[in-house]
Amino acid sequence: PTQPEVAIRIREVANSPNVSVAKLTEIISKDAALTARIIRVANSPMMRGSVNIESLQTAINRLGLNFVSNLATGLAMEQIFQAT
Secondary structure, rough: OOOOHHHHHHHHHHHHOOOOHHHHHHHHOOOOHHHHHHHHOOOOOOOOOOOOOOOOHHHHHOOHHHHHHHHHHHOOOHHHHHHO
């Protein structure tokens, strides 16, 4: 499951004025589950382009920093409230 601390760190970086895709990629890549889900969303029919995305950095470029930040927060919240 996605750790809430990772989602909080992602939001902090995404809201900073010196944000970069490389920095966000570095933070997200520490959580394998979150990485996989972001790549899956980037390859979804709604977001999919003509090329299949296989890397996290390309997925973040396609989705955008704000979208990825909001997605990470939402996925972390889902894990917190999901019944086991």
